Amino acid sequence: MAGPQVNDARLSLEIRTKSVEQTLIPLVTQITTLVNHKERPRVTEKTTQALVRVGQAVCLAVERFVSVGQTIATENPEISADMCQACAEARNAGTSIQHLTSVDATSHTNSQQFAEKTAMVRAARQLLSAVTKVLLLADKVIVKQLLISKNKVSNTLNELYSVTTFTDFVNCFSQFGNEMVELAHLTGDRQNDLKSDKHRAQMGAARAVLEKSTMMLLPSCKVCLRHPDCETAKQNREGVFKLMRGALNMIHHIVMDEGAGQANGHVSPVHNGDSGIGLDNAHSACKAFKEFEDQVEMIRMTGVTASCKEKLTGALEILVETTQDFTDSAYTSHQHRESILQTCDRLKSEMSVLLRISKNQRNSNNPSPEMEKAILRTLTAAKSLNKQLQDTAMDQASELFKANEDHEILKHLKAAGGSGDQQRVAEMTVKFEEHMQQLEEVCKLFRHIATNEQLVIAAEHNEFVLKNLGPLTLLSAQTLSQYPGSKITQENLDMFADSWESQINDLSIMVKEINDVCQGRGEKPVYLSLPRPGICPAMPPKHGTNSRGLRPVKLDAEEQAKIAKLGLEMKLITSEMDAETDKWEEPDNDIVKRAKNMSSMAFSMYLFTRGEGPLKTTQDLFIQAEYFSEEGTKLYKTVRDFSDKVPLCVHREELMTNLERIPACCQQLHSILRTQTSGKTATFNKVDNAIQETKNLMNIIAKVVTTSFVCATKYNIDYRKSPGSSRRWRSSGEARSTASSDNESMYSSSMSDGLNKSSCSNKQFSASNTSLDRQPSGSNLDPSSH
Structure with a gap:
């Protein structure tokens, strides 16, 4: 993040994220139009006036763009000098373009027109270079924010490693969970924004390891605290910490683009898509x-x-x-x-x-x-x-999956461990290790035949996880056999066994994907970005979707990434909602019950984006969304009755403002669900829009619940008590409603959007900038945003 690094010549050339690239597209389009018109020997008066307007729009857009860049420079001193220099270059180029388009071209000689065209090209190059520098400098702020979040998780993980009491562990793990949610959000956004398929797959592999390891961390640590003298429990916990530290280290190197082969602290050659997770790579x-x-x-x-x-x-x-x-x-x-x-x-x-x-x-x-x-x-x-x-x-692979030994071996391991039969556990350990070797062989062979880097990384990821997860599962079984009456050791083994079976399922998906591609049947591989199954089941005619059957529809990488991002955002909102409602002293009141019910529905829709949970098809999702809409209408009526008891005040105005938005959102969601669709793209768009609108409605509900509490406590209304102040957030629908309505704002907001997306840590953006979620060339736009 230091200044000298910023001056690297590659800064103006290498664009690693889609948000930066997409922000430059409208600029390139406008400049191309201007340069092309300068090539014409004669232009009409009408065309000249149009060029003048375009030049003014470009200059105005650059001014808005530069103002955001200067705000970023003020808040981030380490890039301030370089950012101010790039902003000055952009402003000068924008002014030059405005001047060149305002000159009367109808009376010029050929030599004058040639000179103007040369000047226009020079100004255009300067503007593109300066804007790209500003965007890349802003992107460095995002990288810094992500690394700070990663360091927080790493530091708290070290604290977890050293705790010796249950009380300290619970407090530390609670902090760790909050920091992990933040890191998951940031790394998910970064993964979706990376241009390189290889880097996206690497980030997905690291996030998958981190996600599974987090699930195993809680029981393995609790076993160590309950049985501090157990050597196998210590080794079991040590292995989980090692996995998590490796995943965090991998995220660091991907974000810093220091080479995937350095994840373990040393440089290793990259062959055909090294996953960066420390496997001994040879030629595939x-x-x-x-x-x-x-x-x-x-x-x-x-x-x-x-x-x-x-x-x-x-x-x-x-x-x-x-x-x-x-x-x-x-x-x-x-x-x-x-x-x-x-x-x-x-x-x-x-x-x-x-x-x-x-x-x-x-x-x-x-x-x-x-x-x-x-x-x-x-x-x-x-x-x-x-x-x-x-x-x-x-x-x-076929012989391996046909035998289906995993379930039987794990069942015998659990039985032997639960009965304290250490000799039987030792016998099953030998069988499990033989089976694990066979699984690793399959991964190795499929890494050889994988036809692209993403599939190579998927095979390496599976081999790496199986190689590390297998011994940890055996250690948890050995610990249980030493303490067969301990409930926590049983829970620990159950968690590792579930993780193993989940990884076997991931392996089977990977095998099918690679085989489909080898046979010419696979259009695009399913990457490791969530949701892992990459399936959006087709929906029957009910709820307005025409379908010939329940044939699953495979989502491509961008669709998976988009729906997974929406799902994760919804999960964060439901977590926030649950935290708010759990603090009510009398949780049986109607507001809390309906809010919790809606939070539960939204969470099940989040699980759908991961290919998990009770919702199996898009029909299930749409039915759930309908119930969610109906519950929102009921909550509106309940809070409306409550608002009559609130005296006139600022809080009541805020409550009513948010409350009156609920019926419109419910109606919008209902309209989306009744939309007739046919085909994969239309079905995906309908799923995308339904989840987006559900997320927007959840945002509003959270504000209503929080404000209801403030009114109930501040004015001593004998209704129910709820938590005090809570973090306020702005829904994407609300943000979109503040977009600039100027004639030239389409171009300027596209530039501002990209810069905002590259610097979302800044909180003082002008209200004329559009939502951070908006993509200038997004193909799956939510109708509610227009």
């Missing part, structure tokens, strides 16, 4: 095949020179070496092993023929028919070998 078969085929194809243009022959031979050696993981595996069938070896021999033979023919090739730029035939035969043999490896990996 998929990459080796691609490199070999590229070298063979190159022969058509260059012939087999000495250098080309050396590269071709080296590529073949690496390719054959990657097949050894398949042939050396104890779980590869004899038939598959023999087929792989025979196909390798065939490929070597075809390669020898190709090299022999190439010696007689005179014209290196025009291969002879015999040479062309040899090239095709070599490529065919390589493809055959690749197909053989894919079949071998898939057969191993």
Whole structure:
């Protein structure tokens, strides 16, 4: 975050986030229009006036943009000098563009028009460069905010590690939970905003490890506190802390873009999409095949020179070496092993023929028919070998999932541990370790055949988690066998067993995705960003959606990221609501009961975005949203009756302002649910809009509940008591309603939106700026926002 780092030349070139890129799009469009018109020999008076207006709009937009940048500079001294310099450059360029568009072009000579065009291009370049610098500097503020949140979690994690009493642990864990929610929100936003598919997948892998580890942290720590002398409990807890620290370290390196291979404190080479989680990477078969085929194809243009022959031979050696993981595996069938070896021999033979023919090739730029035939035969043999490896990996996975040993082994482990039979636990440990090795072999083989970096990272992530989670599950079983009567040790084993089965489910999804892509059936892989299943089940005709059946619809990465972000925001609001309602001294009053009921419904909709919970299809989601809308109407009537007891005051005005928004939101949600839709995109948009409107309504309800308490306590209304002041937040619908209505605001707000998104920690933005949630070129817009 220091100034010298900001002056790096790459700052004006490398754009890593979609929000920065999307903010520049309208600017590029406007400038392109201006430059193109400067190329015309003659323009009409009407066109000249239009250009003048565009130039003025650009200048005004730059002024608004710069004002936000200067606010960021004031609040962040470490980037102040560079930000002010970039803002000054942007302002000068905007002024130049306005001046150039205001000059009368109808009476100019060709030399004058050429000079003006040159000046316009120079000013446009300066403006683009300056605006990009401002956006990237603002993005550094977000990076700083995320790292501060990560450091908070890391420090509290260290405190958790050293606590020795239950009281201290409960207090510390409560603080840790709040900090984890904040970090999850920030990392989720960052993951969705990253342009690189690889970086998004890496962030998703790190967040998934952190999420599962957090679930296991609570019982493992409680076991250590209850049984401080138990060595297996200490090792179990130590393993969870190690996982969490590694995930936090990984997040740090992704955010700082320091290279995924440094996650464990040392640099390791990146091969075909290193996940950055510390696995020993070697060449993958998929990459080796691609490199070999590229070298063979190159022969058509260059012939087999000495250098080309050396590269071709080296590529073949690496390719054959990657097949050894398949042939050396104890779980590869004899038939598959023999087929792989025979196909390798065939490929070597075809390669020898190709090299022999190439010696007689005179014209290196025009291969002879015999040479062309040899090239095709070599490529065919390589493809055959690749197909053989894919079949071998898939057969191993099929046999593994067909046996379904996990459930039985875990059941016997629990039974043996619960009865205190340590010898039986030891026997099941051996079986579990053998099964774990087979799972790791499957992950390794699928990493070899994965066709892109995201799928490679998914395979590595699964292998890493299984390799670390398996021993921790066994340790929890051994601890239970030492204390069979301890309820907390039983809960600990149950948690690790559930986590293991969840990871096996993730593995099965990954296997299917990689196999679909290899077979040409997969359009896009399901990344590790939430929701993991990536499924939006199609909805029957009820609730206005036309469907031919309950066939699941697969969401792509951006759709998953968007609906997951909405879900997480809703979860945060429900958590806030629950915290508020739990503080009422008489929680049985109608306001609290209805608010809690709505919070529960919203939480089930959040679980739907993760592919979990009671709502299995979009029909279930829409039915739940209808009940949610009806409950909102009932709450409105209840609070309306309560408001009659409140005397005229500022708080009553605030209560009534928010209260009167509830019927409109309920009606909007009802209209969304009754919208006729057909097809995947329309169904997803309907789900997206329903969740967005539910989130907006939850925001309003939270304000109403909080203000109701303030009125009840401040004016001693004999109704019910509720918590004191609570954090106020602004709903996205409310934020959107304050958008600027100026004629030229479409362009200026697009720039301001992107800068706001890159600096959401700043709280003093002008009311003319639009909502932070708005994307300039979003394809799934919520109708309620217009």
